[in-house]
Amino acid sequence: MSRLRRLVLDVMKPLEPDMTVLALKLAELEGVEGVNVVLIEVDRDVENVKVTVEGPDLNFEEVKGVIEGIGGAIHSIDEVVAGERIVEEVKTPQDD
Amino acid sequence: MSRLRRLVLDVMKPLEPDMTVLALKLAELEGVEGVNVVLIEVDRDVENVKVTVEGPDLNFEEVKGVIEGIGGAIHSIDEVVAGERIVEEVKTPQDD
Amino acid sequence: MSRLRRLVLDVMKPLEPDMTVLALKLAELEGVEGVNVVLIEVDRDVENVKVTVEGPDLNFEEVKGVIEGIGGAIHSIDEVVAGERIVEEVKTPQDD
Amino acid sequence: MSRLRRLVLDVMKPLEPDMTVLALKLAELEGVEGVNVVLIEVDRDVENVKVTVEGPDLNFEEVKGVIEGIGGAIHSIDEVVAGERIVEEVKTPQDD
């Protein structure tokens, strides 16, 4: 079985609990080494954040469970990396 | 015989199964070390993604088979690397 | 328990005490290795600064306490990193 | 005798055989370590690709022979590197 190494997620969440709580909860999951959460936009009751999770063996359902557990929702999966090592997106002339 | 080391593919796929399933299936192929899938655009029933596959000995037909197996199609091959080591595209004044 | 590794904060503070005092006070907190404070904008009585704090085990409440202790306030949390190692935000085509 | 280390070529080729075949054939040449082929533009019957070939001792006539052997043609030589090691193009204020 191959393994998930990185997930980049576009997430909508309530203002509370704040981003530190979300990051700490995701970092507690088995198979997760580190979590980065950046603020994209704040609205009246919700905020839009980008979540990057990396580790040797991520479980997408568990990640989703933590996000939904704090009242958030995944708007889109923006990047997935799987395999024995992390492969970065390669830019080509077709991206211009 | 020389070997394929990297493929960058412009792919159209149905919304289900999601990008994590595609990345995991490609990463299970023999000769593949890592897979990166990024979202380009979402339409009503399909999504356009860019797939980067790297490994010591990629089999293009097998990669194509996995993509078609989940109901997807390769729109274009955007980059191919072959040989004993990965050579990056070199920018020249002719690219400006 | 997972740990906070980096906080990036948008802070409003009075002109006195100056940025060197704020940086030194934050750097004295337990679990903090280094602090970066940059000036964003100066108004008549206050200045807007961006604070980046890194360390093996940050305590958000203590960081907040130091900022409020010099008469400042956190406008927004712009980035949080948690886990065993620092993960950087990954740019994807969805950011363009 | 000095040696060719890198060639960057602007190539027009028929749609078939595809870019993977061109890259694999070039990578089989003696003195070639790696080959990168990126898609620039697709027309009705042909496609324009950029080919980067690197190795300790490239033979330009053989590279040209492979490209013509699949029905392609070199439009222009965009970069040549020769000598004991690869020297990159240096940007100067005259390039702006």
Added chain:
Amino acid sequence: MSRLRRLVLDVMKPLEPDMTVLALKLAELEGVEGVNVVLIEVDRDVENVKVTVEGPDLNFEEVKGVIEGIGGAIHSIDEVVAGERIVEEVKTPQDD
């Protein structure tokens, strides 16, 4: 006690003594390892320069004393780094 590691200062100074004298005098201070001075703008009698000072234990009052000693003035403190190691400013989507 935590320590100052880097100061970036916006400085107005008379044309004489020149930038080499200012840089050498700052580099002589205890706790300073290196000094970078770049020219921003020249007016009739004064010039605006940006001063970057780095070292294991900077003393802001001494740095200020040297600048005022040559007839200059600090317009603003643009960056301060404190702690056991240098932390760089982190860019987030809120900076765009």
Added chain:
Amino acid sequence: MSRLRRLVLDVMKPLEPDMTVLALKLAELEGVEGVNVVLIEVDRDVENVKVTVEGPDLNFEEVKGVIEGIGGAIHSIDEVVAGERIVEEVKTPQDD
């Protein structure tokens, strides 16, 4: 005696011999380690190329001799590096 380490030259040359011949001839000179030639612009009978030559002890007259020997001419010297090691051009606020 100090030594030339890098020359960047703006060169006009006839279409024949091609850029591979020019690069190989320059790389054969004593004191040259590597040569990079990029295409800038093609006219009816001539092409404008940028030549970067690096090595521990370049002889400018010999480099000029090779270029004139294939019917080319140096339009301008765009960069010269001399000394015990290569120093890169440093960008300052005065370049903006």
Added chain:
Amino acid sequence: MSRLRRLVLDVMKPLEPDMTVLALKLAELEGVEGVNVVLIEVDRDVENVKVTVEGPDLNFEEVKGVIEGIGGAIHSIDEVVAGERIVEEVKTPQDD
């Protein structure tokens, strides 16, 4: 005594002697390790060049003497680095 490590100078010089002569003469000075000279602009009788000099112990008066000795003049000092090690200019939000 602290030491000068880098000078970046905006220089006006006659067309002859050319940039290679200026670079070689500066590289011969004691305390100089390497010299970079780039062409900025050519006028009828003079050319404007940017000179970057690096070494463990530069003597500004000697550097100035070489430039004036070939009929040139320093228009401005654009960057000075002094101390035990080279410190680079740090960009902050105030530079935007």
